[in-house]
Amino acid sequence: MGMKVSLFIVDDHYMVIEGLRSLLQNEKDIEWLGHATNAASCLSFLKKQQPDVMLMDVNLPDKSGIDLCKEVSQIYPSVYVLGLSTFNQQAIIRNLMENGASGYVLKNASKEELLEAIATVVSGKTYMSQEVKISLRETENKIPPITRREKEVLQMIALGFTNAEISGKLFISIPTVNTHRKSLLEKFEAKNTAILISTVIKLGII
Amino acid sequence: MGMKVSLFIVDDHYMVIEGLRSLLQNEKDIEWLGHATNAASCLSFLKKQQPDVMLMDVNLPDKSGIDLCKEVSQIYPSVYVLGLSTFNQQAIIRNLMENGASGYVLKNASKEELLEAIATVVSGKTYMSQEVKISLRETENKIPPITRREKEVLQMIALGFTNAEISGKLFISIPTVNTHRKSLLEKFEAKNTAILISTVIKLGII
């Protein structure tokens, strides 16, 4: 490719920004536009200038990376967002991709991987590191599809409400709450509430 | 101080290592000894040479930072270990400090904070960023002291075992399991199992 790829970083970790700058500053194909350490200053930068690729941490101090990603990709569809995070958190990754991200790289990525990721998203494809792909596939089977109502009930169970309380809050009968509850236990193959809650928290569902 | 402080980094995130190197390489008081990206190569480095301060990520691919910290501070008591992590995870920080760490810095630390942290631990004191201190104090009240047995029971509850099963596995009677269970509910001010499990997972206790 002849054109330089312009790049902007959103991450509240100073040492990560420094690391990225140090890794990429001498790359002739990369034009370093700058960085922001929070969502607000990221958005105000975008009003003035749009990078080709935006590397975005999923945990920002003022807003979740997921929300920011959604906003950015709605308002500036030409900007490719590449998620950046420490952990291989499947629920977050899935969420991010559903909200307009073009890819996801872990912070233990090498310079080569990073450049490959950038090149891939610029070409319009999605990038995801092998490690992430594998574990996404692994947990995919563990996350059964649950309905909107089931999710509501699940959240209320996790907050400690009893069936009677949930029934009151959702304006449905106790047997109905029970039905949802049982289908949750069945879908997650949990034999009781305790392990149901453990499971869904660890899968990042609530 | 006249002497340079020798420094070694253990972190599996390439961009963090790069960032730290870039931040600290021109500091005249810091001698950069190198880095390791996992616990094993960290330990093999220590056999040859001991830094004054070791910056250690709490999540390593082959071993938890907590275990590594314990080993390092037992075998090489002269090495000051400074924990390094993305999140303000109270349970982990507390654990790390109990296992010989001299301090804890978040990855969003500035160069100044980093230098201050290093200087502080070298002088024999413990360092902790203000942000961490505050949230430690905040959650401290939320984490009641629980006994060894209670923790065992708690873990088995979270795994989905019923009182009868726990009783069988721990060789105690069902009423005893019940007693522990009730004291857990009381200590965490949880009115049922569901919110008990939510709470303890979110506090990082299990």
Added chain:
DNA sequence: GGGTCAATCATTAAAAAAGATGATTTTTAG
């Protein structure tokens, strides 16, 4: 327009957890 699925409600019964109280035996720490 027939089939699938989500959401709703019902009845009955068994199992499990939660609440209250009291008491004994080990451990542990000062």
Added chain:
DNA sequence: CTAAAAATCATCTTTTTTAATGATTGACCC
């Protein structure tokens, strides 16, 4: 050594959850 804390067990009651089965209504899709 001894006082406090932890771990143990018991009994009894109430509440809540889990299980099994069946049935109706409405929405959406092909």
